[in-house]
Amino acid sequence: MSSLTLPLRVFEPSRVERLPSAERIRDIEARFPGTMIWIEGHDGDALEDFEMLEDGQSARYGVVNVAGEDHEDVLAKFTEIEAALDCRFATLDPAARLA
Numbered sequence: 001m002s003s004l005t006l007p008l009r010v011f012e013p014s015r016v017e018r019l020p021s022a023e024r025i026r027d028i029e030a031r032f033p034g035t036m037i038w039i040e041g042h043d044g045d046a047l048e049d050f051e052m053l054e055d056g057q058s059a060r061y062g063v064v065n066v067a068g069e070d071h072e073d074v075l076a077k078f079t080e081i082e083a084a085l086d087c088r089f090a091t092l093d094p095a096a097r098l099a
Contacts, residue, residue, distance in 0.1 A: 001067065003034070004074050008062035008082065013048035014089035016041055016061065028084050032077055034067030037085070048092055061087065 020028075025037045039062040041047070047059035054060060064081055068074035 002070050002074050003065065003067040004071075004078070005063060005065050006078050007060045008039075008064065008085075008087065009058040009060050010047050010089055011058045013046070013050075013092040013094075014059075015092055016043050016045045016047065017088040017090050018043055019061070019087055020085045024085070028081055031084070032066065032081060034065075035077070035081060036065040037081070038063045039085075046092065047089070 019039050019041060025039065029035050029037060041061050047061060050056055050059055062085075064078060066074050066078050066081065068077050
């Protein structure tokens, strides 16, 4: 048995267009026993202050705890979970951010 805690991140300044509802998260967790999902943020949030709030390269918008048979199984499940969450983002225009 293996498990990992994996962050959900964007790697360019972005605006959240859609994050999953609590109901959608519960459905995904039910499909993948042993999974726990935390979403941080709301639709419309700007994820852009990588230097002050994050690691300088990205912004976290959630965390997924995943369990599986082995490391490969955990990563495969994470890929499915990330797709099922169907989070949507729009890249922020650098010129608009400076205005």
